[in-house]
Amino acid sequence: MAQLISLGSLKAPTSAAKMRASLAKSGCASSSCGSSDGPADMSPEMWERVKDHPCYSEEAHHYFARMHVAVAPACNIQCNYCNRKYDCANESRPGVVSERLDPDQAVKKVIAVANEVPQLSVLGIAGPGDACYDWRKTKETFERVSKEIPDLKLCLSTNGLALPDYVDEIADMAIDHVTITINAIDPEIGAKIYPWVFYDHRRWTGVEASRILLERQMLGLEMLVARDILVKVNSVMIPGINDAHLIEVNKAVKEKGAFLHNIMPLISDPAHGTHFGLTGQRGPTPMEVKALQDKVEGGTKLMRHCRQCRADAVGILGEDRGQEFTMDQLPETVSYDPARREEYRSVVATVRGEHAATKEAAKADLAEVRDAPVLLVAVATRGGGRINLHFGHAQEFQVFEVSPGGVTFVGHRKVEQYCHGGHGEERAFDGIVETLQGVSTVLCAKIGEAPKDRLEKVGIKASDAHAFDWIEAGIAAWYAAEYGTQPAMLTA
Numbered sequence: 428m429a430q431l432i433s434l435g436s437l438k439a440p441t442s443a444a445k446m447r448a449s450l451a452k453s454g455c456a457s458s459s460c461g462s463s464d465g466p467a468d469m470s471p472e473m474w475e476r477v478k479d480h481p482c483y484s485e486e487a488h489h490y491f492a493r494m495h496v497a498v499a500p501a502c503n504i505q506c507n508y509c510n511r512k513y514d515c516a517n518e519s520r521p522g523v524v525s526e527r528l529d530p531d532q533a534v535k536k537v538i539a540v541a542n543e544v545p546q547l548s549v550l551g552i553a554g555p556g557d558a559c560y561d562w563r564k565t566k567e568t569f570e571r572v573s574k575e576i577p578d579l580k581l582c583l584s585t586n587g588l589a590l591p592d593y594v595d596e597i598a599d600m601a602i603d604h605v606t607i608t609i610n611a612i613d614p615e616i617g618a619k620i621y622p623w624v625f626y627d628h629r630r631w632t633g634v635e636a637s638r639i640l641l642e643r644q645m646l647g648l649e650m651l652v653a654r655d656i657l658v659k660v661n662s663v664m665i666p667g668i669n670d671a672h673l674i675e676v677n678k679a680v681k682e683k684g685a686f687l688h689n690i691m692p693l694i695s696d697p698a699h700g701t702h703f704g705l706t707g708q709r710g711p712t713p714m715e716v717k718a719l720q721d722k723v724e725g726g727t728k729l730m731r732h733c734r735q736c737r738a739d740a741v742g743i744l745g746e747d748r749g750q751e752f753t754m755d756q757l758p759e760t761v762s763y764d765p766a767r768r769e770e771y772r773s774v775v776a777t778v779r780g781e782h783a784a785t786k787e788a789a790k791a792d793l794a795e796v797r798d799a800p801v802l803l804v805a806v807a808t809r810g811g812g813r814i815n816l817h818f819g820h821a822q823e824f825q826v827f828e829v830s831p832g833g834v835t836f837v838g839h840r841k842v843e844q845y846c847h848g849g850h851g852e853e854r855a856f857d858g859i860v861e862t863l864q865g866v867s868t869v870l871c872a873k874i875g876e877a878p879k880d881r882l883e884k885v886g887i888k889a890s891d892a893h894a895f896d897w898i899e900a901g902i903a904a905w906y907a908a909e910y911g912t913q914p915a916m917l918t919a
């Protein structure tokens with residue numbers, strides 16, 4: 428299985444033939460092995476549209492990467508949580524960029540990344556301002572990239588105010604995925620989030636501003652759905668302002684046909700210079716986010732794996748390779764070579780087959796279901812769907828809920844890396860313990876005795892007994908060993 432682990436590291440796979448041979452031996456050499464038609468709750472046609480999009484499919488994010496190009500700096504509204512002037516190269520947060528690009532530079536960067544990052548499947552424009560308000564640059568970038576790399580999926584993110592003006596062009600350009608940020612459907616609540624909007628040549632404030640924004644967001648959503656474009660709705664969860672209200676937002680966007688709802692925690696820090704940062708508005712804890720997400724289950728399908736990326740992020744979700752591709756590092760001229768991306772895709776098709784097969788096998792291998800607890804398990808992974816990262820190297824943990832009913836992904840939690848070869852391990856460890864609130868066990872590829880004992884003292888077990896297992900299968904095996912009951916169903 429060593430070759431598969433090298434895919435799990437998500438560096439460019441170098442020995443596709445070896446990997447296929449290994450899979451053939453295990454009786455799973457074809458991409459049709461397992462459920463290649465996708466999850467049971469999705470039609471095969473829909474699966475085809477999302478299966479390579481790391482944000483629209485939780486399963487795809489183990490294998491595929493996105494990149495954002497920061498060509499849209501201007502914005503037509505103000506949100507109380509956003510300040511695009513504050514920038515830090517080490518920070519992963521929406522609206523943050525190291526350099527703004529013009530469409531020429533963006534095309535060059537996309538080609539350079541596509542040549543180097545074979546996992547790349549999506550090009551997104553998420554600001555740092557608004558992709559629709561800065562439409563001329565968004566459009567030119569997408570049109571030119573599509574000519575060079577026609578199979579790259581195009582994706583944009585907008586507050587929705589200018590969206591209805593461009594829906595027809597969006598459809599003509601085959602942009603299949605659009606994200607609208609909708610934080611409230613009640614203008615009174617919206618007024619606490621948006622101090623002003625700029626619309627129809629003038630600035631609007633207060634409830635009137637939110638009413639206009641809301642009407643335009645809903646109109647844009649309806650127009651996109653009518654053209655069969657997949658819409659993801661982002662909502663920033665702001666405790667005490669719109670947290671309880673997001674249940675209503677979820678219902679409303681479901682009625683209008685949104686495909687996904689992404690409830691994201693407010694990131695708030697006085698140093699960012701935002702209104703909320705300065706007034707001390709806090710963001711929710713991971714457990715508060717989970718509790719809200721659990722309440723809206725049954726409404727619009729939830730995205731739980733969003734990493735709240737920078738507007739110039741590059742790579743697999745959770746890793747950011749943006750600093751490797753700044754303009755000053757790119758060659759004078761670039762030309763697209765599809766070979767590595769093509770090879771990678773064929774390898775992933777095979778590996779996915781095996782992953783699906785392990786789940787099918789686990790379903791078929793049901794043990795008697797007995798009373799056993801519902802637990803949260805945190806997994807250290809570098810991608811590829813495996814438990815393949817050292818505890819001390821994790822910058823985030825993927826969290827799964829496990830019970831006799833199954834294994835379900837519930838979110839990720841970012842942490843400061845424990846081992847950094849310097850001071851600060853104490854602080855990092857305390858942060859990890861706080862972030863892992865509610866988690867009973869950590870599964871990782873390796874963990875030292877010292878951190879393991881310290882975790883145990885605060886009631887968190889840690890184990891590397893399932894190193895390099897597929898994540899869900901590893902969790903299921905761990906659970907079966909601990910509680911004598913195999914989870915009944917494995918869901919991604």
Ligand SMILES: C[S@@+](CC[C@H](N)C(=O)[O-])C[C@H]1O[C@@H](n2cnc3c(N)ncnc32)[C@H](O)[C@@H]1O
Binds near residue numbers: 558661735
């Ligand atoms: C930078 S925006 C770009 C797209 C567009 N301007 C918008 O707001 O939808 C990308 C996403 O990040 C969210 N965002 C920006 N600042 C945030 C913060 N401080 N905390 C949480 N989410 C934030 C926005 O609400 C939006 O959903």
Ligand code: SF4
Binds near residue numbers: 502554555
């Ligand atoms: S709409 Fe987007 S870019 Fe504009 S202020 Fe809000 S979060 Fe920032």
Ligand code: SF4
Binds near residue numbers: 553734736
């Ligand atoms: S911010 Fe969320 S939805 Fe956007 S690219 Fe990152 S993970 Fe995907």
